[in-house]
Amino acid sequence: NAGVTQTPKFRVLKTGQSMTLLCAQDMNHEYMYWYRQDPGMGLRLIHYSVGEGTTAKGEVPDGYNVSRLKKQNFLLGLESAAPSQTSVYFCASSPGLEAFFGQGTRLTVV
Amino acid sequence: ILNVEQSPQSLHVQEGDSTNFTCSFPSSNFYALHWYRWETAKSPEALFVMTLNGDEKKKGRISATLNTKEGYSYLYIKGSQPEDSATYLCALDNTDKLIFGTGTRLQVFP
Numbered sequence: 001n002a003g004v005t006q007t008p009k010f011r012v013l014k015t016g017q018s019m020t021l022l023c024a025q026d027m028n029h030e031y032m033y034w035y036r037q038d039p040g041m042g043l044r045l046i047h048y049s050v051g052e053g054t055t056a057k058g059e060v061p062d063g064y065n066v067s068r069l070k071k072q073n074f075l076l077g078l079e080s081a082a083p084s085q086t087s088v089y090f091c092a093s094s095p096g097l098e099a100f101f102g103q104g105t106r107l108t109v110v
Numbered sequence: 111i112l113n114v115e116q117s118p119q120s121l122h123v124q125e126g127d128s129t130n131f132t133c134s135f136p137s138s139n140f141y142a143l144h145w146y147r148w149e150t151a152k153s154p155e156a157l158f159v160m161t162l163n164g165d166e167k168k169k170g171r172i173s174a175t176l177n178t179k180e181g182y183s184y185l186y187i188k189g190s191q192p193e194d195s196a197t198y199l200c201a202l203d204n205t206d207k208l209i210f211g212t213g214t215r216l217q218v219f220p
Binding site: 031041104 | 142144152153154159199203206208211212
């Protein structure tokens with residue numbers, strides 16, 4: 001009964017390094033989302049996908065790329081990390097109504 | 111850009127008080143309005159998803175109403191308890207994107 005699983009849970013990066021965050025869901029949901037959470041800002045949508053092979057930009061897409069090669073996985077990439085990308089990242093999936101969230105990834109860029 | 115606004119930003123109430131929060135959103139391109147409860151150190155969990163103008167939903171002491179014509183939703187908590195302390199998020203669903211407000215942080219004192 002995994003639901004939505006994010007990997008890793010914590011990470012510290014140096015400025016300029018790259019990394020990929022993985023979101024995996026086992027509920028056969030079509031919709032998947034990546035959000036970032038910053039103090040006082042709520043959840044801001046980075047990118048989203050409405051089905052396998054599709055991706056689209058959200059509210060704050062700059063500095064991030066995504067891929068959805070398989071329906072169950074949604075990858076978020078940082079090509080060259082910046083301190084402004086220090087945040088908690090949440091992935092969510094949805095069958096079309098309520099969204100189910102992962103446990104979050106705390107990323108610090110130094 | 112879809113602008114979802116919530117008020118108040120934070121709220122402190124005594125145990126037993128009833129309270130309510132507001133979510134306002136643009137009424138064009140509306141598909142659904144979501145409410146989520148987000149406890150500290152956990153992931154957001156869905157409370158309600160409402161799609162029709164005039165919808166009212168209830169779960170225990172928590173209820174919500176929806177007015178799509180004027181673009182607002184209210185969340186009510188009757189007889190607040192300390193375990194109701196959390197951030198309450200609303201989100202506008204326009205069929206592919208799910209855009210969140212910044213949330214109302216509720217603290218209930220015993």
